[in-house]
Amino acid sequence: MSLLLFLIISSNEDTNKWKRFHRGGIVRQPVTIKDVAQHAGCGVASVSRVLNDSGPSSADLRQRVIAAVDDLGFEFSEVGRSLQSSTTRTIGCVVPSLANPVYADAVQGAQETFRLAGYQTLLVCTNYDPEIETQAIRTLTAKQVDGFVLTVSDALASDGLKSIQNREIPHCLLFNMAPDDEQSWSVDDRSAAMAVADAFVEKGHRHVGFLALKFKSSDRARQRYQGFAEGCSRNGLKKPALLEIDEDSQNLTDLLNVFLQENPALTGIFASNDFLALATIRSARSLGLGVPEDLSIIGFDGIEVGTMVEPSLATIVTDPKMMGSGAARTVLSVIDGTPPPALPDPELSFSFRAGGSLAPPVAERADGEKAATLSPSNNPTKKNAKIQLERSK
Amino acid sequence: MSLLLFLIISSNEDTNKWKRFHRGGIVRQPVTIKDVAQHAGCGVASVSRVLNDSGPSSADLRQRVIAAVDDLGFEFSEVGRSLQSSTTRTIGCVVPSLANPVYADAVQGAQETFRLAGYQTLLVCTNYDPEIETQAIRTLTAKQVDGFVLTVSDALASDGLKSIQNREIPHCLLFNMAPDDEQSWSVDDRSAAMAVADAFVEKGHRHVGFLALKFKSSDRARQRYQGFAEGCSRNGLKKPALLEIDEDSQNLTDLLNVFLQENPALTGIFASNDFLALATIRSARSLGLGVPEDLSIIGFDGIEVGTMVEPSLATIVTDPKMMGSGAARTVLSVIDGTPPPALPDPELSFSFRAGGSLAPPVAERADGEKAATLSPSNNPTKKNAKIQLERSK
DNA sequence: GTGAAAGCGCTAACAT
DNA sequence: ATGTTAGCGCTTTCAC
Numbered sequence: 001m002s003l004l005l006f007l008i009i010s011s012n013e014d015t016n017k018w019k020r021f022h023r024g025g026i027v028r029q030p031v032t033i034k035d036v037a038q039h040a041g042c043g044v045a046s047v048s049r050v051l052n053d054s055g056p057s058s059a060d061l062r063q064r065v066i067a068a069v070d071d072l073g074f075e076f077s078e079v080g081r082s083l084q085s086s087t088t089r090t091i092g093c094v095v096p097s098l099a100n101p102v103y104a105d106a107v108q109g110a111q112e113t114f115r116l117a118g119y120q121t122l123l124v125c126t127n128y129d130p131e132i133e134t135q136a137i138r139t140l141t142a143k144q145v146d147g148f149v150l151t152v153s154d155a156l157a158s159d160g161l162k163s164i165q166n167r168e169i170p171h172c173l174l175f176n177m178a179p180d181d182e183q184s185w186s187v188d189d190r191s192a193a194m195a196v197a198d199a200f201v202e203k204g205h206r207h208v209g210f211l212a213l214k215f216k217s218s219d220r221a222r223q224r225y226q227g228f229a230e231g232c233s234r235n236g237l238k239k240p241a242l243l244e245i246d247e248d249s250q251n252l253t254d255l256l257n258v259f260l261q262e263n264p265a266l267t268g269i270f271a272s273n274d275f276l277a278l279a280t281i282r283s284a285r286s287l288g289l290g291v292p293e294d295l296s297i298i299g300f301d302g303i304e305v306g307t308m309v310e311p312s313l314a315t316i317v318t319d320p321k322m323m324g325s326g327a328a329r330t331v332l333s334v335i336d337g338t339p340p341p342a343l344p345d346p347e348l349s350f351s352f353r354a355g356g357s358l359a360p361p362v363a364e365r366a367d368g369e370k371a372a373t374l375s376p377s378n379n380p381t382k383k384n385a386k387i388q389l390e391r392s393k
Numbered sequence: 394m395s396l397l398l399f400l401i402i403s404s405n406e407d408t409n410k411w412k413r414f415h416r417g418g419i420v421r422q423p424v425t426i427k428d429v430a431q432h433a434g435c436g437v438a439s440v441s442r443v444l445n446d447s448g449p450s451s452a453d454l455r456q457r458v459i460a461a462v463d464d465l466g467f468e469f470s471e472v473g474r475s476l477q478s479s480t481t482r483t484i485g486c487v488v489p490s491l492a493n494p495v496y497a498d499a500v501q502g503a504q505e506t507f508r509l510a511g512y513q514t515l516l517v518c519t520n521y522d523p524e525i526e527t528q529a530i531r532t533l534t535a536k537q538v539d540g541f542v543l544t545v546s547d548a549l550a551s552d553g554l555k556s557i558q559n560r561e562i563p564h565c566l567l568f569n570m571a572p573d574d575e576q577s578w579s580v581d582d583r584s585a586a587m588a589v590a591d592a593f594v595e596k597g598h599r600h601v602g603f604l605a606l607k608f609k610s611s612d613r614a615r616q617r618y619q620g621f622a623e624g625c626s627r628n629g630l631k632k633p634a635l636l637e638i639d640e641d642s643q644n645l646t647d648l649l650n651v652f653l654q655e656n657p658a659l660t661g662i663f664a665s666n667d668f669l670a671l672a673t674i675r676s677a678r679s680l681g682l683g684v685p686e687d688l689s690i691i692g693f694d695g696i697e698v699g700t701m702v703e704p705s706l707a708t709i710v711t712d713p714k715m716m717g718s719g720a721a722r723t724v725l726s727v728i729d730g731t732p733p734p735a736l737p738d739p740e741l742s743f744s745f746r747a748g749g750s751l752a753p754p755v756a757e758r759a760d761g762e763k764a765a766t767l768s769p770s771n772n773p774t775k776k777n778a779k780i781q782l783e784r785s786k
Numbered sequence: 787g788t789g790a791a792a793g794c795g796c797t798a799a800c801a802t
Numbered sequence: 803a804t805g806t807t808a809g810c811g812c813t814t815t816c817a818c
């Protein structure tokens with residue numbers, strides 16, 4: 001009898017409310033501004049006014065509202081607010097990958113800047129896939145993000161970017177050279193690549209090559225190649241040999257071997273990023289080539305670990321975190337209608353860092369016959385032999 | 394006259410609508426379901442039914458709605474939907490930092506899994522700051538995220554985590570050992586650290602130390618120390634010496650120097666992550682110590698670059714991407730009320746990778762006097778001297 | 787098969 | 803100073 005009574009009583013209001021918030025066996029935060037108003041014995045507008053300090057209110061009212069709030073543990077629903085204000089305080093951030101520390105740092109910089117300004121960051125990694133890129137931008141747009149920071153695969157051809165432009169959503173590119181009147185925070189890839197060419201020439205190299213991963217899907221790599229080629233030509237070198245890799249660099253060693261055979265005069269390689277440069281060093285070694293004696297390597301990005309390896313990696317140093325943060329500030333300025341932050345001088349957006357991986361060529365590199373005929377595994381260099389020993393001990 | 398007419402006409406409805414969407418000089422997507430309904434000459438409910446395939450509709454109606462939709466370029470507002478459905482299809486993801494590739498990879502894995510399931514990821518990096526952590530969780534909760542994946546600084550004491558538990562929001566920990574009945578994807582830090590102790594012992598080391606960054610704010614580091622200590626004790630070694638670093642490792646060399654002087658018998662160091670291990674190798678070298686001859690180093694995480702350095706880094710290999718993806722799947726299963734994915738066997742959540750940085754101790758390490766009296770800069774080892782030369786050339 | 791209307795949580799205009 | 807109400811974009815009864 002009493003059980004029945006309980007059921008009747010509890011079913012008139014409470015359970016209805018609860019039920020609505022049950023999903024997957026989970027009960028969600030059910031207390032709304034209306035509950036607070038009721039609890040405080042006032043209208044919802046008063047609660048809003050008190051909590052947002054957006055209008056007059058008596059001390060007494062404030063008291064009651066505050067009390068009700070922490071009585072009930074109330075917190076505003078941003079969803080309700082967003083609908084009302086058509087502002088979400090959320091920014092879409094689209095980058096190719098976080099595996100590359102350049103993007104990871106940039107994202108962290110942007111996220112930090114946005115957070116400080118009261119914005120949250122909605123992150124998408126596209127894996128260099130233009131389709132995912134487009135889809136992500138569509139979804140983020142539907143979520144009504146207030147702005148975008150993005151690295152697109154092709155700034156001139158990106159459908160997603162176009163739709164952002166059409167809708168005139170505040171945005172800023174990152175690591176994409178800006179087409180037309182687009183805003184962008186980016187390394188001046190061409191100038192930097194030219195500096196690499198200069199560095200090679202200064203050491204006395206005459207035959208150099210360019211090595212890129214995802215050449216097709218990365219306009220950065222293409223810009224770098226262009227700049228490198230121009231830098232070479234300026235210095236009277238012929239066009240650099242180009243080796244592009246599509247897949248993950250498992251078979252880099254083999255590809256490199258073929259590449260070096262095809263270009264026997266090569267004494268220096270510019271890799272389009274530091275990871276690739278490091279991998280190239282490793283591959284060169286397992287082909288029996290010394291770095292830098294037989295082959296000099298220059299990377300790009302300036303990731304920290306480049307200073308930890310032996311020999312240290314010669315590279316272009318950039319500041320991805322600053323780039324991310326800058327792009328964020330640009331977006332915020334567009335949103336607020338305030339003047340945009342000054343872009344860093346393109347010429348100062350990078351610097352060359354010398355390193356042990358770059359040295360004068362000892363002589364014309366002996367062509368690849370040695371490396372070609374021997375497979376790395378059963379023909380370790382002396383160094384490798386030592387490691388093998390240590391490992392098997 | 395015609396101009397006036399134009400003004401009058403355009404001001405009656407359109408401009409009102411436009412105005413509402415102007416912010417910072419920007420006009421936002423104004424077309425709503427109501428516009429579509431009007432354009433198609435039907436009620437909003439019909440539009441909703443057609444587009445969501447959530448009820449009956451005549452072929453004719455469908456036709457008109459579709460036409461209207463791509464006539465107007467309509468897209469649903471997720472905000473409206475969220476308010477109505479109290480579901481946002483958004484997940485909060487909280488990690489300490491993206492500078493550490495372990496988290497970057499994990500985030501990417503989680504984000505990918507969520508994206509495939511139709512969820513977006515709201516990312517926050519806390520910089521290991523518990524206050525930011527708490528604040529972030531509060532904000533994300535207000536944004537009504539449907540779930541959380543998080544690495545907290547202290548799983549037992551995190552206010553943010555508590556509030557998530559109270560509100561019963563679906564969530565899964567990442568890289569935190571699960572307290573009580575919490576779900577968590579994590580490396581078994583203690584077992585892994587014990588394996589490190591075993592590896593040292595196997596090579597004949599008798600005196601080893603533990604090196605950690607942010608020991609206080611990382612329960613991971615503490616777990617690893619605990620396990621390492623236990624592993625040592627099991628093998629009859631005395632408690633490992635502990636060196637904790639708070640700041641960024643600029644002065645690691647000096648700290649290491651002091652540490653080694655205080656523990657002259659030390660022949661091996663277990664660093665709580667690979668970056669730290671790499672930095673330690675560098676510091677040891679600039680103190681004139683050979684790795685592994687004078688000092689063996691073992692890292693933790695198994696980041697790729699550890700295989701690229703010379704000597705390669707002995708370390709515990711983990712699979713952060715899989716961890717992130719697993720945590721994501723766990724959250725999704727809670728949301729959907731489906732059975733959770735099987736956790737990987739804790740014992741198999743890591744593996745030991747041998748490397749050149751670990752070798753038998755040549756002898757009791759000569760104590761620090763050499764290193765102590767000489768500052769690294771003016772007393773480079775031969776190797777360093779060579780680099781210096783190359784750099785200044 | 788279709789439309790009108792209520793209501794999700796909130797803010798702002800408008801009463802009082 | 804404070805309460806009432808309309809409406810943000812959407813889904814979902816509930817009539818017809």
